[in-house]
Amino acid sequence: MFVAERLWNMLNSPEGDAEWEERIGKLRADLEIFVTESSVTPRYLFLLYPASDGVWEIRSVRNLPSLRVLGLFADTDVFVSTNHALREELGGWQSREWKHVKRFARAVWRQLFPAFPPKITMNVDEVCSGATHEIFYKERS
Amino acid sequence: MKSSIKNDPKPLRDIAYYKQRYRNRVFAKLVSFITEQAEKHRLTQKDIAERVGKDPALISRLLSAPSNLTLDTISELLLALDAEAEPPEIVQFKDRRPPNHIHPLMARVPPTDDGPKVVRSFDPRFNIDIQASAEIG
Numbered sequence: 001m002f003v004a005e006r007l008w009n010m011l012n013s014p015e016g017d018a019e020w021e022e023r024i025g026k027l028r029a030d031l032e033i034f035v036t037e038s039s040v041t042p043r044y045l046f047l048l049y050p051a052s053d054g055v056w057e058i059r060s061v062r063n064l065p066s067l068r069v070l071g072l073f074a075d076t077d078v079f080v081s082t083n084h085a086l087r088e089e090l091g092g093w094q095s096r097e098w099k100h101v102k103r104f105a106r107a108v109w110r111q112l113f114p115a116f117p118p119k120i121t122m123n124v125d126e127v128c129s130g131a132t133h134e135i136f137y138k139e140r141s
Numbered sequence: 142m143k144s145s146i147k148n149d150p151k152p153l154r155d156i157a158y159y160k161q162r163y164r165n166r167v168f169a170k171l172v173s174f175i176t177e178q179a180e181k182h183r184l185t186q187k188d189i190a191e192r193v194g195k196d197p198a199l200i201s202r203l204l205s206a207p208s209n210l211t212l213d214t215i216s217e218l219l220l221a222l223d224a225e226a227e228p229p230e231i232v233q234f235k236d237r238r239p240p241n242h243i244h245p246l247m248a249r250v251p252p253t254d255d256g257p258k259v260v261r262s263f264d265p266r267f268n269i270d271i272q273a274s275a276e277i278g
Contacts, residue, residue, distance in 0.1 A: 015152070015153075015154070018153055021152070021153035021154040021157060022153060022154075022157040023157075024154055024157075025153070025154040025155065025156065025157025025158035025159075025160075025161065026157050026158065026160075026161040028154075028158050029157075029158045029159075029160075029161035029162040029164075029165055030161065030165065032162065032165075033165050033169065036166075037165065037166065037169035038169065038173060039169055039172060039173040039176070040169075041172055043205060043206070061206060062161075062206060062207070062208045130173075132172060132173065132176045
């Protein structure tokens with residue numbers, strides 16, 4: 001995983017209050033799931049709409065506030081996290097804020113890799129080895 | 142006389158990080174095992190719930206986030222699949238092995254003018270010197 005500068009700076013920010021320290025510590029651990037664990041679930045890594053943009057989000061849900069880290073894949077298992085946002089500030093899926101953070105993610109990508117397009121696919125297995133699918137937990141019709 | 146260094150409190154950020162990391166690791170292992178077994182034996186959430194006398198909705202909640210798990214619920218979920226967890230392996234930081242894998246794309250990142258390009262790990266001991274790795278590779 002590569003981490004864009006702003007997010008990196010947040011993860012390595014000077015010491016803050018207890019709530020901040022707790023949140024940053026947990027975000028760091030949540031991001032590391034992608035690197036260290038042999039499986040990730042759809043509740044952790046999620047392809048954002050429209051899929052043709054190739055923008056994914058990693059969810060760091062606990063503790064509140066819930067955070068979303070956006071990014072794109074350069075290749076299988078190579079995630080470039082471009083930006084992040086507080087979930088509560090994003091509103092509904094069609095909101096202007098959501099559109100803005102997704103657009104920003106693509107802009108950061110273009111700035112970092114002008115001649116290198118992200119990997120676009122709707123199949124999580126093509127970008128992340130070890131992705132688990134929830135179908136096995138659900139009722140079979 | 143006591144050493145003040147010896148009893149310095151650990152940073153809150155580190156405490157939160159290691160707590161969450163351990164929780165995430167246990168969760169990932171559990172989800173991976175349950176998914177594999179469910180697929181192999183064609184099991185559903187309802188099947189697992191019935192085996193331990195729980196509501197399927199509870200099973201869904203337990204498997205939705207690491208923070209919902211307790212040692213007891215882990216034991217119950219595993220028992221439903223005729224399994225149990227061994228006690229965790231305890232490792233001192235000084236004995237941890239550094240990573241030995243570097244992705245080929247990382248190795249292709251050119252060094253910058255201000256010194257060797259380094260892929261930064263959250264743990265500074267695990268930073269990877271790309272230039273050195275590329276030369277080795």
